[in-house]
Amino acid sequence: xxxxxxxxxxxxxxxxxxxxxxxxxxxxxxxxxxxxxxxxxxxxxxxxxxxxxxxxxxxxxxxxxxxxxxxxxxxxxxxxxxxxxxxxxxxxxxxxxxxxxxxxxxxxxxxxxxxxxxxxxxxxxxxxxxxxxxxxxxxxxxxxxxxxxxxxxxxxxxxxxxxxxxxxxxxxxxxxxxxxxxxxxxxxxxxxxxxxxxxxxxxxxxxxxxxxxxxxxxxxxxxxxxxxxxxxxxxxxxxxxxxxxxxxxxxxxxxxxxxxxxxxxxxxxxxxxxxxxxxxxxxxxxxxxxxxxxxxxxxxxxxxxxxxxxxxxxxxxxxxxxxxxxxx
Amino acid sequence: xxxxxxxxxxxxxxxxxxxxxxxxxxxxxxxxxxxxxxxxxxxxxxxxxxxxxxxxxxxxxxxxxxxxxxxxxxxxxxxxxxxxxxxxxxxxxxxxxxxxxxxxxxxxxxxxxxxxxxxxxxxxxxxxxxxxxxxxxxxxxxxxxxxxxxxxxxxxxxxxxxxxxxxxxxxxxxxxxxxxxxxxxxxxxxxxxxxxxxxxxxxxxxxxxxxxxxxxxxxxxxxxxxxxxxxxxxxxxxxxxxxxxxxxxxxxxxxxxxxxxxxxxxxxxxxxxxxxxxxxxxxxxxxxxxxxxxxxxxxxxxxxxxxxxxxxxxxxxxxxxxxxxxxxxxxxxxxxxxxxxxxxxxxxxxxxxxxxxxxxxxxxxxxxxxxxxxxxxxxxxxxxxxxxxxxxxxxxxxxxxxxxxxxxxxxxxxxxxxxxxxxxxxxxxxxxxxxxxxxxxxxxxxxxxxxxxxxxxxxxxxxxxxxxxxxxxxxxxxxxxxxxxxxxxxxxxxxxxxxxxxxxxxxxxxxxxx
Numbered sequence: 001x002x003x004x005x006x007x008x009x010x011x012x013x014x015x016x017x018x019x020x021x022x023x024x025x026x027x028x029x030x031x032x033x034x035x036x037x038x039x040x041x042x043x044x045x046x047x048x049x050x051x052x053x054x055x056x057x058x059x060x061x062x063x064x065x066x067x068x069x070x071x072x073x074x075x076x077x078x079x080x081x082x083x084x085x086x087x088x089x090x091x092x093x094x095x096x097x098x099x100x101x102x103x104x105x106x107x108x109x110x111x112x113x114x115x116x117x118x119x120x121x122x123x124x125x126x127x128x129x130x131x132x133x134x135x136x137x138x139x140x141x142x143x144x145x146x147x148x149x150x151x152x153x154x155x156x157x158x159x160x161x162x163x164x165x166x167x168x169x170x171x172x173x174x175x176x177x178x179x180x181x182x183x184x185x186x187x188x189x190x191x192x193x194x195x196x197x198x199x200x201x202x203x204x205x206x207x208x209x210x211x212x213x214x215x216x217x218x219x220x221x222x223x224x225x226x227x228x229x230x231x232x233x234x235x236x237x238x239x240x241x242x243x244x245x246x247x248x249x250x251x252x253x254x255x256x257x258x259x260x261x262x263x264x265x266x267x268x269x270x271x272x273x274x275x276x277x278x279x280x281x282x283x284x285x286x287x288x289x290x291x292x293x294x295x296x297x298x299x300x301x302x303x304x305x306x307x308x309x310x311x312x313x314x315x316x317x318x319x320x321x322x323x324x325x326x327x328x
Numbered sequence: 329x330x331x332x333x334x335x336x337x338x339x340x341x342x343x344x345x346x347x348x349x350x351x352x353x354x355x356x357x358x359x360x361x362x363x364x365x366x367x368x369x370x371x372x373x374x375x376x377x378x379x380x381x382x383x384x385x386x387x388x389x390x391x392x393x394x395x396x397x398x399x400x401x402x403x404x405x406x407x408x409x410x411x412x413x414x415x416x417x418x419x420x421x422x423x424x425x426x427x428x429x430x431x432x433x434x435x436x437x438x439x440x441x442x443x444x445x446x447x448x449x450x451x452x453x454x455x456x457x458x459x460x461x462x463x464x465x466x467x468x469x470x471x472x473x474x475x476x477x478x479x480x481x482x483x484x485x486x487x488x489x490x491x492x493x494x495x496x497x498x499x500x501x502x503x504x505x506x507x508x509x510x511x512x513x514x515x516x517x518x519x520x521x522x523x524x525x526x527x528x529x530x531x532x533x534x535x536x537x538x539x540x541x542x543x544x545x546x547x548x549x550x551x552x553x554x555x556x557x558x559x560x561x562x563x564x565x566x567x568x569x570x571x572x573x574x575x576x577x578x579x580x581x582x583x584x585x586x587x588x589x590x591x592x593x594x595x596x597x598x599x600x601x602x603x604x605x606x607x608x609x610x611x612x613x614x615x616x617x618x619x620x621x622x623x624x625x626x627x628x629x630x631x632x633x634x635x636x637x638x639x640x641x642x643x644x645x646x647x648x649x650x651x652x653x654x655x656x657x658x659x660x661x662x663x664x665x666x667x668x669x670x671x672x673x674x675x676x677x678x679x680x681x682x683x684x685x686x687x688x689x690x691x692x693x694x695x696x697x698x699x700x701x702x703x704x705x706x707x708x709x710x711x712x713x714x715x716x717x718x719x720x721x722x723x724x725x726x727x728x729x730x731x732x733x734x735x736x737x738x739x740x741x742x743x744x745x746x747x748x749x750x751x752x753x754x755x756x757x758x759x760x761x762x763x764x765x766x767x768x769x770x771x772x773x774x775x776x777x778x779x780x781x782x783x784x785x786x787x788x789x790x791x792x793x794x795x796x797x798x799x800x801x802x803x804x805x806x807x808x809x810x811x812x813x814x815x816x817x818x819x820x821x822x823x824x825x826x827x828x829x830x831x832x833x834x835x836x837x838x839x840x841x842x
Contacts, residue, residue, distance in 0.1 A: 192699050193691050200688055203679040210636060210674050211689045211743065212660025270679055 012264030012316055016279045023283065027290035034293055041171055043282075043289045048157070048174035049074075049237050051281040053256035054263075055178075055185045056229025058277045059222050061260055062189075062202045064269025065114060065121035067223065068253050069128035070230045073106045075249030076132040077234025082145030082244035085153065092153055099238070100231035106132060107227015111220035133250060140246040147242050156239040174236050181232060186274040188225065198222055202269030258305070259284050262312040283308070330358040333393060333492055333523040334379065334410075340387035341374055348374045352388070353549040354542055356492060356523040361514060363526045363538035363555065367567055367823075368622045368788045371547040372527050376494050379525075380412045381405035393491075411485035412494040419477055419484075421470035426452035428469055429484045455483045458520075459513050475506035479513060493517065494525045499533060500623060511537055529621045531560045531827040543567055561820070564827065568790060568819035588612070589648040591782035592664070592751045594633060597642035602628045604806045605642070610751065615773060615783045617797030617814070619790065619822045625806040626786045627669060630753045633784075634666040635659040646751070660689055665749035667740050669756035669786070671733065675740045678729035682721050683710035685728050685739050689747040713742035717772065734765025741772065752776065754785045758792065770796060790819045802826050 028035040053070050060067045081099035084090045090098070106128065113124035147153040157174035189195040197218045200208040209215045238244045263280030265272030284305060291301045334356040341349040349371045356362050364372050377383045379390065381399030389396055392408060399405040402412070419428045426448040427434075435447050445466075452465035461479045469477060478498060485493055495514075499507045514537060517524055526538055534541055538555040543566040550566045590609035597606040602625050610616050618626050632639040635653040643650055646662045653659045656666070668674035676685045687706040692698050694706040710724045717738045721731055728739055737757060744752060754773065758766040773796060777783055787793050793800055797814040802825040810825035 191701060193695055193701055194699075196684070196688075196691055196701055200677050200680065200684070204673070204677040207674050207677050208688065210634075210656050210666060210668065211677075212656050212747070213688065213691075214655070214657040 044175040047285040048178040051178045052233040054259040056226040062272045068125040071249045071252035072132040074234040076136040077103045077231045078238035078244035079136045099235045103231020104228040108224040111223030115216040115219040136246040145244040154242040335391040338388035349547045361524045363541045366544035370544040409491040411490040426465035564823045593645040599639045610782045617793035617800045618786045620803035624803040663750045665744035666753045683724040686710040686743045734761040
């Protein structure tokens with residue numbers, strides 16, 4: 001999936017991929033329990049929710065914006081799915097689609113705030129983060145909504161389509177959905193008009209506007225796409241926990257953004273790839289999982305992840321300085 | 329004659345690729361207001377930057393009070409007594425007048441970090457009193473008019489014991505009565521034995537305020553005249569006497585279009601203080617030049633027509649039909665294209681390849697269902713443009729920032745041609761482009777006009793305007809002051825309309841407006 005409108009980034013991606021391979025190799029050597037089918041699917045499963053969030057926010061970050069609301073909006077979408085299915089008794093598929101569309105709506109709102117009212121993305125989505133957090137608590141009455149009366153809901157993420165086809169090859173559906181969303185994201189970004197405008201806006205918004213591109217409209221579209229991905233993450237989350245937990249979610253946005261950054265997408269916009277984000281999300285969960293298997297205390301795991309983010313950003317800046325040097 | 333304060337002899341200065349100054353002269357006496365005039369890019373600012381320590385001369389001598397000096401930075405010049413009053417005021421809006429005047433030099437109290445407002449207020453009141461300006465030094469600067477802020481800047485300069493004040497277009501943002509007050513202050517400075525260097529585009533002011541006038545052109549010293557004897561026409565011809573071969577002037581009238589419905593018609597377009605009732609028309613096959621000095625509102629006019637900035641009055645007609653243009657997006661849909669004077673910021677997306685830049689406005693055309701991008705079609709169109717416009721690039725996948733200025737400009741032209749825009753607004757199309765590439769761009773523009781495009785060209789280079797234009801519009805301070813025939817216009821006439829008010833009578837105009 002070669003993207004002709006995103007120059008550079010290939011090296012960073014290669015670097016990220018190499019780090020992932022090295023990490024997996026190191027952990028496999030240090031612990032025999034690491035490279036086991038069950039542990040690998042476990043890692044993938046724990047990547048799914050953050051991964052889908054990260055895929056979505058990649059779009060906004062490439063425009064040079066940011067979306068801090070994805071964590072709590074994801075929770076709100078979980079809660080809404082719970083409301084649709086258990087409170088209103090709607091069929092599962094309606095609830096699922098409702099949850100996803102609700103995410104799109106939240107994204108659309110953020111987009112309108114950013115593109116129409118010219119509120120800086122950081123502030124607009126920070127406000128949205130708080131609104132969504134509060135609404136999730138209000139709507140659920142601060143209690144979790146359980147899907148125990150709805151058998152089958154949990155299979156959305158924990159069942160295995162591949163296991164049904166090839167016995168023993170039980171990759172959880174959540175993982176498959178993560179990869180499916182990655183493919184959809186990759187196609188959107190590299191093959192469609194939205195993707196092209198996304199890179200153009202991120203590289204030079206004013207020149208893009210002066211090229212007759214309706215930048216405001218397309219920014220709203222891009223925030224809406226991020227919102228739809230967030231909705232998918234919300235449904236996955238609810239299905240995996242078999243409940244909508246209104247108090248969860250805050251903090252997920254930062255992990256997702258960290259995954260995007262580790263994957264080589266520039267926070268200043270114009271550069272980034274979906275493959276990079278997938279690798280970034282995987283690096284984060286491999287690290288956490290591997291450190292846990294090596295019995296590193298949880299407090300220290302976060303310190304290591306933080307250090308990795310700094311490393312990734314330094315590598316990105318070094319690359320960009322080199323690029324700038326070649327230009328001059 | 330009074331004491332010589334500044335004497336600059338044989339000043340040389342070059343920047344990478346350009347000789348900015350060669351053999352320039354300037355002198356300033358005590359109690360003198362010496363005006364420095366010239367077109368955009370004549371070298372006035374560079375001269376003043378050398379005098380005020382912002383940049384260093386490559387050669388020549390700079391004498392200050394009879395001694396040769398070298399100011400390594402603005403601070404050194406300021407300490408010696410040379411202050412610059414900037415066009416964009418450099419005061420801090422949230423501090424008071426007195427705090428601004430003494431910023432960085434606040435008198436210290438015994439206890440560190442605390443300063444005495446009472447003391448600086450007293451000092452500031454004294455300075456302002458000497459200038460004859462009646463304002464409370466405790467006023468917050470953001471509440472003052474631009475004119476009063478300028479007075480504060482002057483007071484600040486005097487607080488450094490300045491002997492030489494450089495004023496860069498001090499009247500550009502002032503009303504007529506404010507200008508009168510400024511002139512009273514300048515007269516006070518003259519009487520106090522200071523030297524004032526006065527840079528201005530406004531010919532009518534010079535005779536009233538200046539003692540001598542020095543003219544520069546193309547980085548050279550042209551001459552110095554006593555203001556009392558100088559004729560405005562004489563000054564203008566000294567300013568514009570640039571080498572220009574009349575043979576180059578286009579002779580053929582516009583190929584087609586005259587008499588038909590104009591491709592673009594603008595009526596009474598206004599925007600705040602920047603554009604005042606601008607009306608003009610533009611026909612197919614025609615190149616109309618827009619001349620004027622910096623700040624005349626030419627770029628603002630282009631941006632308003634293109635929808636990049638809002639306008640608050642007037643109408644725009646495309647092919648006779650009234651259209652609403654609120655954004656570039658709508659302008660492009662009506663076939664209007666804009667090539668910015670600042671290619672790197674507004675013209676192309678420099679981090680994207682040539683093909684992407686050429687295809688950007690036409691993405692929808694190169695797509696299925698306005699969704700799936702058809703790269704092959706887009707790249708074919710881009711390759712066609714590269715060939716047609718002779719863009720020098722290793723390939724259509726080359727990132728635009730690695731191309732030369734002229735080729736970047738061609739990429740911008742190419743993107744509008746692919747988009748099938750028929751009304752092309754070129755804003756300084758050859759700025760920062762070498763001579764060979766310039767001629768190519770000229771030829772290209774002529775070809776485009778012959779093919780029936782309507783071209784509006786903004787340029788600060790009069791030879792360029794005279795060479796290409798069928799008609800010439802002249803702007804000054806947001807107003808259209810003249811429409812001239814391209815075949816008979818000359819540099820002097822254009823410059824006259826660019827520097828003078830339409831009434832051509834400084835005194836009457838003042839009264840009439842006030």
